[in-house]
Amino acid sequence: MSKPNIVILGAGYGGMITTVKLQKSLLAEEANITLINKHDYHYQSTWLHENAAGTTHHDRTRIPIQDIIHREKVQFIQDTVCAIDPEEKKVKLSDGEVSYDILVIGLGFEAATFGIEGLAEHSFTINSINSARLIREHIEYNFALYNNEQRKKQARLNIVVGGGGLTGVEFLGELANRVPELCREYDIDKAMVRIINIEGASTILPNFESQLVEYAINSLEARGIELITDASIKECQKDHVIYEKDGIEMEVPTMTTVWAAGVQANEIVQQSGFQTTNGKVKVRKDMRTPEYDDVFVVGDCALVMDEQTNRPVPATAQIAVQEASLVAQNIKALVKGRELQKFEPNLKGTVASLGEDDAVGVVFNNRKLYGWKAMIMKQLIENRYLYMLGGFKLMLKKGKFNLFV
Numbered sequence: 520m521s522k523p524n525i526v527i528l529g530a531g532y533g534g535m536i537t538t539v540k541l542q543k544s545l546l547a548e549e550a551n552i553t554l555i556n557k558h559d560y561h562y563q564s565t566w567l568h569e570n571a572a573g574t575t576h577h578d579r580t581r582i583p584i585q586d587i588i589h590r591e592k593v594q595f596i597q598d599t600v601c602a603i604d605p606e607e608k609k610v611k612l613s614d615g616e617v618s619y620d621i622l623v624i625g626l627g628f629e630a631a632t633f634g635i636e637g638l639a640e641h642s643f644t645i646n647s648i649n650s651a652r653l654i655r656e657h658i659e660y661n662f663a664l665y666n667n668e669q670r671k672k673q674a675r676l677n678i679v680v681g682g683g684g685l686t687g688v689e690f691l692g693e694l695a696n697r698v699p700e701l702c703r704e705y706d707i708d709k710a711m712v713r714i715i716n717i718e719g720a721s722t723i724l725p726n727f728e729s730q731l732v733e734y735a736i737n738s739l740e741a742r743g744i745e746l747i748t749d750a751s752i753k754e755c756q757k758d759h760v761i762y763e764k765d766g767i768e769m770e771v772p773t774m775t776t777v778w779a780a781g782v783q784a785n786e787i788v789q790q791s792g793f794q795t796t797n798g799k800v801k802v803r804k805d806m807r808t809p810e811y812d813d814v815f816v817v818g819d820c821a822l823v824m825d826e827q828t829n830r831p832v833p834a835t836a837q838i839a840v841q842e843a844s845l846v847a848q849n850i851k852a853l854v855k856g857r858e859l860q861k862f863e864p865n866l867k868g869t870v871a872s873l874g875e876d877d878a879v880g881v882v883f884n885n886r887k888l889y890g891w892k893a894m895i896m897k898q899l900i901e902n903r904y905l906y907m908l909g910g911f912k913l914m915l916k917k918g919k920f921n922l923f924v
């Protein structure tokens with residue numbers, strides 16, 4: 520293939536690692552590489568719950584794309600992808616169009632509200648810097664307003680989190696740390712604040728082992744979080760949510776409902792006519808779409824089946840990064856006319872943060888970790904990613920080292 524146009528959509532985990540690996544492995548004369556993203560920065564979605572709670576400023580989470588790419592090799596376009604035409608090999612942007620010879624789709628995830636009444640209109644979701652910043656500002660505004668109203672509204676101090684999976688639990692852990700600070704700042708009695716989690720399964724962190732779940736429950740409840748399991752949100756309005764438990768509907772007054780119970784692949788993929796399963800492209804073993812030899816999919820837009828369990832590989836940053844490394848390798852193989860390799864996921868475990876210095880998780884050979892040891896592991900994982908992305912400089916600038924101090 521003579522100097523192909525390689526176009527990468529989305530600068531998340533999948534898109535950024537594909538770009539960084541390609542800029543290292545291909546010469547400027549071998550390919551034109553173009554990265555397209557809505558914003559001029561990359562952000563680590565795995566830190567967004569901290570930005571939403573206000574425990575970490577969003578500037579810490581975002582990284583200017585121009586600081587990572589080699590400008591002589593990669594052209595960056597800041598624009599929004601509106602549609603993909605795989606027959607014509609074109610991507611429609613809000614301000615123009617680009618053609619490609621090889622395409623990588625890494626447009627990530629968006630919230631799925633499953634048609635629950637009022638949820639799309641009235642709940643908040645943690646899926647971008649903008650949405651996380653809005654949650655932080657909204658909570659703070661309600662705390663600030665509380666003492667300035669003659670008729671005090673408890674709904675301003677109640678925070679409901681829908682979903683007790685990884686995102687929901689990590690956000691609850693941060694809130695547990697942040698709320699005492701907010702109470703001091705806005706002269707509010709901490710006992711007045713309720714942080715309520717509503718989870719459909721019989722436990723939070725349903726994919727974690729029972730000892731880890733028990734630890735997480737104790738850690739959250741000790742800091743005042745109310746956990747309601749086997750319950751489902753039925754309706755969400757501006758000033759209350761209704762949930763059902765044991766066949767009984769209950770109403771909680773709240774101005775802040777954060778929906779962390781469902782994500783789906785970016786809708787653009789399905790809308791562009793690719794064959795999808797639950798909105799994701801069930802990719803071939805080499806990460807290409809079933810129908811197009813020149814389109815790769817990475818991260819949360821891709822559905823990869825685990826050959827051993829015959830179940831989908833979880834959509835995580837860890838997997839997006841592994842897929843991206845293989846996609847970059849396979850693009851190089853395609854350009855050079857070599858054989859493409861097969862993706863083999865390497866599930867290294869998961870660590871759920873429970874706040875600044877607490878976490879639970881399983882790593883390597885099923886080793887369970889709790890408390891500060893789990894948190895150090897979480898920080899090592901995050902710092903390793905920063906190193907992969909931008910070397911020591913980026914790791915030292917953006918990395919987390921607070922437990923080592």
Ligand SMILES: Cc1cc2nc3c(=O)[nH]c(=O)nc-3n(C[C@H](O)[C@H](O)[C@H](O)COP(=O)(O)OP(=O)(O)OC[C@H]3O[C@@H](n4cnc5c(N)ncnc54)[C@H](O)[C@@H]3O)c2cc1C
Binds near residue numbers: 528529558563601836
């Ligand atoms: C709070 C939270 C905590 C999490 N914790 C963990 C964890 O501990 N471990 C883990 O492995 N995973 C975790 N995840 C999941 C992980 O973040 C995702 O699986 C991962 O981000 C997927 O990577 P991606 O590259 O597919 O997409 P993303 O990282 O979502 O990136 C997509 C990119 O595409 C851009 N984009 C989207 N639409 C358009 C458009 N139309 N035009 C142009 N650009 C567009 C976005 O701005 C973004 O830059 C967590 C997620 C959340 C929300």
